[in-house]
Amino acid sequence: GQQLNQSPQSMFIQEGEDVSMNCTSSSIFNTWLWYKQDPGEGPVLLIALYKAGELTSNGRLTAQFGITRKDSFLNISASIPSDVGIYFCAGQVRNTDKLIFGTGTRLQVFP
Amino acid sequence: GAVVSQHPSRVICKSGTSVKIECRSLDFQATTMFWYRQFPKKSLMLMATSNEGSKATYEQGVEKDKFLINHASLTLSTLTVTSAHPEDSSFYICSVRGPYGYTFGSGTRLTVV
Numbered sequence: 001g002q003q004l005n006q007s008p009q010s011m012f013i014q015e016g017e018d019v020s021m022n023c024t025s026s027s028i029f030n031t032w033l034w035y036k037q038d039p040g041e042g043p044v045l046l047i048a049l050y051k052a053g054e055l056t057s058n059g060r061l062t063a064q065f066g067i068t069r070k071d072s073f074l075n076i077s078a079s080i081p082s083d084v085g086i087y088f089c090a091g092q093v094r095n096t097d098k099l100i101f102g103t104g105t106r107l108q109v110f111p
Numbered sequence: 112g113a114v115v116s117q118h119p120s121r122v123i124c125k126s127g128t129s130v131k132i133e134c135r136s137l138d139f140q141a142t143t144m145f146w147y148r149q150f151p152k153k154s155l156m157l158m159a160t161s162n163e164g165s166k167a168t169y170e171q172g173v174e175k176d177k178f179l180i181n182h183a184s185l186t187l188s189t190l191t192v193t194s195a196h197p198e199d200s201s202f203y204i205c206s207v208r209g210p211y212g213y214t215f216g217s218g219t220r221l222t223v224v
Binding site: 003033035040041042043044045048088090097098099100101102103104106 | 115117143145147152153154155156157160202204206208212213214215216217218220
């Protein structure tokens with residue numbers, strides 16, 4: 001099925017460092033979402049973006065909806081151990097309620 | 112967002128048997144629910160859209176006779192994996208689109224032995 005390309009695939013960083021990951025697509029999406037998934041759990045919504053160019057923050061997290069509506073990035077500042085997990089972007093397919101998920105970025109934070 | 116409860120969280124079944132997974136929307140009447148499948152270290156792949164009172168809409172390549180979906184009420188959708196085989200072992204996750212966005216269940220780990 002259709003997927004969004006996410007990079008990097010994995011990151012190993014030290015506690016306190018900033019993190020940046022992005023998501024690109026060949027298709028236009030009207031809504032971009034960023035989720036975090038812990039092992040054995042369902043994804044939990046971090047940030048939702050609804051307008052091209054929109055920049056939204058949620059605590060240490062900041063995400064932007066690309067102007068072309070084909071990409072988005074997520075930044076995490078001053079990482080902490082509990083940031084460990086898999087981060088997924090997701091785009092809502094136009095004129096439907098369906099979500100398409102990115103390939104995921106696995107984040108490891110070392111103390 | 113909506114509060115979503117998925118059950119069971121883990122199930123082990125013998126090859127050839129059927130397994131039912133429930134997804135409940137606890138605080139929102141959902142006319143539509145979604146079922147995803149996730150292989151280890153992979154992304155979530157949409158399997159089907161569950162529609163209350165009508166047939167589910169399956170994504171391309173998903174066998175509707177293998178993965179039976181029933182959405183008999185506004186708060187419950189079920190996914191039944193019929194005649195399960197080891198290759199059906201996976202993590203299955205449901206989702207509800209509530210008034211504030213999409214909420215996911217905690218997933219069901221299915222192991223077929």
